[in-house]
Amino acid sequence: MSDMILVDALGGISDRFLQEALDTDESERELPSRSGTLRRIVLIAAVVCCFLLLSAFAYKLFSPLNGDALTLSGTYLGDGIVSVRVENRSSRDLRFQPQVKLVKWLGEEEIPQLGGPPAFTNEEIPGGTTRIMTVDLSKAYDMAGLESSHPWQWYYLILTNRDFIFGHEWKCSINFGSWVPEPIRTEGKKYSLDPEVLDNIAEELRPYFEDDYVGIFAANPMNYSYMQQAQEFLLRCGERIVPLTDGNIISMPLPDGIVFDDTVPPEKQYTLAGNTSSVHDAFGKLVGATQSEKVDIIRVFLPTYEGSTDQSWSMDLMYLASFERAQIRSTDDCAFIHGQIVSFGELEPYKVYEDETVVSYQVTHLFYTDLRAYVENVYAKETAGGNTNVYFDEAVYTRIEKIAAYFTENLEIVSLTEYVEDIRPNCAISGHAVTEQGVVGLIESNKPIEKVVFTVSTEEGDELLRWEAVPEEPYRYRLDTALEVSSYILALSEGVYVLDVSVELDSDVMRVSSLWTQMFTVGEAQLPVP
Amino acid sequence: MDDKELVELYFARSEAAIEQTEKKYGPLCRTVAMNILGNRQDAEECVNEAYLGAWNTIPPQKPDPFRTYLLKIVRNRALSRFRSNTARKRDSNYAVALEELEGVLPAPSSVEEQVTAKELTALLDSFLEVLDRRSRVMFVRRYWFGDPVSLIAARLSMQPNAVSVHLLRTRKKLRSFLEKEGYVV
Numbered sequence: 001m002s003d004m005i006l007v008d009a010l011g012g013i014s015d016r017f018l019q020e021a022l023d024t025d026e027s028e029r030e031l032p033s034r035s036g037t038l039r040r041i042v043l044i045a046a047v048v049c050c051f052l053l054l055s056a057f058a059y060k061l062f063s064p065l066n067g068d069a070l071t072l073s074g075t076y077l078g079d080g081i082v083s084v085r086v087e088n089r090s091s092r093d094l095r096f097q098p099q100v101k102l103v104k105w106l107g108e109e110e111i112p113q114l115g116g117p118p119a120f121t122n123e124e125i126p127g128g129t130t131r132i133m134t135v136d137l138s139k140a141y142d143m144a145g146l147e148s149s150h151p152w153q154w155y156y157l158i159l160t161n162r163d164f165i166f167g168h169e170w171k172c173s174i175n176f177g178s179w180v181p182e183p184i185r186t187e188g189k190k191y192s193l194d195p196e197v198l199d200n201i202a203e204e205l206r207p208y209f210e211d212d213y214v215g216i217f218a219a220n221p222m223n224y225s226y227m228q229q230a231q232e233f234l235l236r237c238g239e240r241i242v243p244l245t246d247g248n249i250i251s252m253p254l255p256d257g258i259v260f261d262d263t264v265p266p267e268k269q270y271t272l273a274g275n276t277s278s279v280h281d282a283f284g285k286l287v288g289a290t291q292s293e294k295v296d297i298i299r300v301f302l303p304t305y306e307g308s309t310d311q312s313w314s315m316d317l318m319y320l321a322s323f324e325r326a327q328i329r330s331t332d333d334c335a336f337i338h339g340q341i342v343s344f345g346e347l348e349p350y351k352v353y354e355d356e357t358v359v360s361y362q363v364t365h366l367f368y369t370d371l372r373a374y375v376e377n378v379y380a381k382e383t384a385g386g387n388t389n390v391y392f393d394e395a396v397y398t399r400i401e402k403i404a405a406y407f408t409e410n411l412e413i414v415s416l417t418e419y420v421e422d423i424r425p426n427c428a429i430s431g432h433a434v435t436e437q438g439v440v441g442l443i444e445s446n447k448p449i450e451k452v453v454f455t456v457s458t459e460e461g462d463e464l465l466r467w468e469a470v471p472e473e474p475y476r477y478r479l480d481t482a483l484e485v486s487s488y489i490l491a492l493s494e495g496v497y498v499l500d501v502s503v504e505l506d507s508d509v510m511r512v513s514s515l516w517t518q519m520f521t522v523g524e525a526q527l528p529v530p
Numbered sequence: 531m532d533d534k535e536l537v538e539l540y541f542a543r544s545e546a547a548i549e550q551t552e553k554k555y556g557p558l559c560r561t562v563a564m565n566i567l568g569n570r571q572d573a574e575e576c577v578n579e580a581y582l583g584a585w586n587t588i589p590p591q592k593p594d595p596f597r598t599y600l601l602k603i604v605r606n607r608a609l610s611r612f613r614s615n616t617a618r619k620r621d622s623n624y625a626v627a628l629e630e631l632e633g634v635l636p637a638p639s640s641v642e643e644q645v646t647a648k649e650l651t652a653l654l655d656s657f658l659e660v661l662d663r664r665s666r667v668m669f670v671r672r673y674w675f676g677d678p679v680s681l682i683a684a685r686l687s688m689q690p691n692a693v694s695v696h697l698l699r700t701r702k703k704l705r706s707f708l709e710k711e712g713y714v715v
Contacts, residue, residue: 007628007673008609008650009653010651010654011602011605011609011674013651013655013658013670013674014658015595017655017658017666018670020663020666020670021674022558073532173531175531278538
C-alpha cells in the first residue's frame with residue numbers, strides 16, 4: 001500500500017501544478033534526436049549563439065511581468081467591440097500590443113483572422129491600476145459568424161504585452177452569442193425600485209432597473225444589454241468616469257453586549273451580520289457598468305421560517321463603493337453606480353475610508369432611500385422567485401433596522417495592506433514577532449485535524465493577535481482568499497472562525513478583518529473536506 | 531461563463547450551478563474519474579457525487595481556481611471508490627499507474643511509521659518545483675490525472691516509449707529525492 005500513500009500525498013499537491021498540467025497543449029514538441037559529431041558541434045554552436053543573443057536582448061525580448069499579475073474580464077458590446085477590464089496588480093506599466101488570438105473555449109480551435117488589425121483604445125495600463133480597454137475586432141474577425149455561435153460557446157480572447165513568442169499571454173473569456181433563453185416572466189408587478197433612486201437614473205437606463213425579472217443573477221440576459229447601453233451612455237455623457245475597484249475589507253468586530261435580536265443568544269449575535277462583495281445588488285441589477293465592477297456589501301442574516309433559529313438566508317443591507325485614489329483627479333470626476341452618475345464632490349459626505357491607494361464611500365442611498373420599502377421589496381422579489389425559505393415579520397424587521405443603524409454609526413474598514421502568506425515561528429508581521437504555541441488539540445469537525453496556535457505580540461509581551469491554523473504543509477500557512485480543498489480555518493477569538501485574514505498595524509493595535517465570520521462557531525465548524 | 535460566475539451561482543444556491551458545471555467541466559471530470567475507475571457507471575456516479583460535494587461546500591468555500599477544486603473532489607471520490615473496489619477486478623489506467631509507483635516508497639510498515647501523507651505532499655511539491663516543466667506535466671498527468679501513457683504522448687507530441695522512459699527516470703529521481711530527505715531507508 002505504499003503506492004496508495006504516495007497517491008494520497010499526490011492528491012494534495014499545489015494547484016499550480018494541476019493548472020500547468022491542464023493547460024499543457026500539443027505545442028510542446030520533442031526535438032528529434034540528432035547524431036553525428038559535426039551536427040552536434042553545429043547544434044551546440046547554434047545553441048550557444050542563440051543563448052548569447054537571447055541573453056543580450058533578454059530585457060527587450062522577454063516580459064518582466066508576472067503572468068499572475070493581471071486579471072482580465074471581457075464583455076462583448078456588439079459591432080465587434082469588446083470591452084476588457086484590466087486589473088494590473090504589478091508595479092510595472094503594461095501596454096498591450098495590437099495583436100490578438102481568438103480561441104474557441106470548447107475544442108480550443110483558433111479562429112482564423114480576416115487580415116485586418118484589431119484596434120485598441122486605452123491599451124496602456126499603469127502598474128497598480130485598473131482600466132477599461134476596448135478592442136475592436138470588426139476588421140479582424142467575421143463578427144456575424146461569431147455572433148451567431150451557440151450561446152454557450154465561449155471564446156478566449158488572448159492578448160499579449162509583446163508578441164506571442166516572447167511576451168506573456170493573458171486570456172479572458174468572451175461570449176459573442178445572444179443570450180437565450182429569454183427571462184421567464186409571470187403576471188403582476190413583483191417589486192419596485194425606490195422611486196427616488198429611479199428618478200436619478202438616466203432615462204435610457206431606467207427600463208433595466210424597472211424590470212422586475214427574478215431569475216438567476218448571473219444568467220440574467222438583460223445584464224448584457226444593460227452593460228452595452230451603460231457603456232455607450234458613459235461614452236456619450238462627457239464626464240470623466242472612474243471605475244469601481246475592489247475595496248477594502250469591512251471589519252465587523254462587535255462590542256460585548258450588543259444585541260440585534262433578543263431571541264438570539266448573546267454569543268450568537270455576531271452571526272446576524274456579515275459582509276461580502278458583489279457585482280449585483282439585492283435585485284440582481286449590476287452595480288457598475290461592467291460585470292467585474294463590485295461593491296462591498298453588509299448583509300443581515302435572517303430566519304427561514306417563523307421561530308427558526310438558523311440564519312441561513314441573507315439580505316444585502318448596506319453598499320460601499322471603492323475607487324483607486326490615483327484615478328480621481330478632481331471632485332468633478334464621476335462615479336457610475338447603480339445607473340447613476342455621481343461626482344466625487346457629491347460623494348464626499350459619504351466617504352468612510354481613505355488611504356494612499358483607495359477611497360471608499362457608503363453609497364446605500366444610491367440603492368434605496370426607504371429601508372422599510374426596500375426590505376419589503378426584497379422579500380417580494382425572493383418569494384416571486386420561488387424562494388420559500390424566507391420569513392418576514394416585525395421582529396425580523398426590527399433586527400434589520402437595528403443592524404442598519406449600528407453599522408451606519410460604527411462602520412469600520414480595514415485596509416488590506418498585507419496578505420500574510422508565509423507564517424512560520426519566529427517570523428515577523430509588521431515588525432512583531434510571531435510565536436508558535438504548539439499543537440493544542442483538535443478542531444471539532446467531521447475530521448480531526450491538528451491545529452497550531454500562533455500569536456503576534458509586542459516586545460513587552462502584550463498579545464496583539466492570536467489565531468489557530470490548520471497547516472496545509474509544514475511551516476506554510478496560506479492566509480489568502482484562494483481557498484483550497486485542504487484549506488484551513490482560523491479562529492480569531494473564541495467562537496469566531498474565519499477563512500480569511502488580513503492584518504494592519506494601527507496605533508500599536510493589530511486589527512483583523514474577516515470574511516464569513518458568520519458561518520462558523522466553535523464546535524460547528526465544518527472543515528472543507530468534501 | 532467564467533468560473534467566478536459559476537461560483538456565484540453556487541452562492542445563489544441556484545441549481546443552474548450544477549448544470550453549468552456539467553456543461554463546462556463534465557467531460558474533464560468524467561475523464562479523471564474514468565481514468566481512475568475504468569468503469570463508466572462508477573465514473574458517472576463519482577462525478578455526480580463530486581457535484582454534490584461542490585454544492586455542499588460552496589459556500590462557505592469560495593474556490594479560486596474552481597476547476598482544480600472540482601477536480602480534487604472528483605479524484606478523492608474516485609480514489610475512495612477505487613479502494614473499495616478491491617473485491618472487483620481493478621481494470622483502469624490507474625491500476626497500471628499504481629503498479630509503476632510501487633517501489634518509489636519502501637514497504638508499508640516502515641513508511642507509515644516515518645511519513646504522513648501531509649509531509650509527503652510537502653516533499654512532492656518541492657520535488658515537482660525543481661523538475662523541468664515537461665517532466666512535471668508528464669508526472670502530474672500520469673499519477674494525478676491517471677492519463678494513459680499514449681494520451682500523454684499525444685498531448686506532448688512524443689512517442690509513447692519516450693514518455694515511459696521519461697516517467698521511469700522521474701520516478702527514480704523521486705526515489706532518490708525522498709532518500710536524500712531521509713524518507714526512504
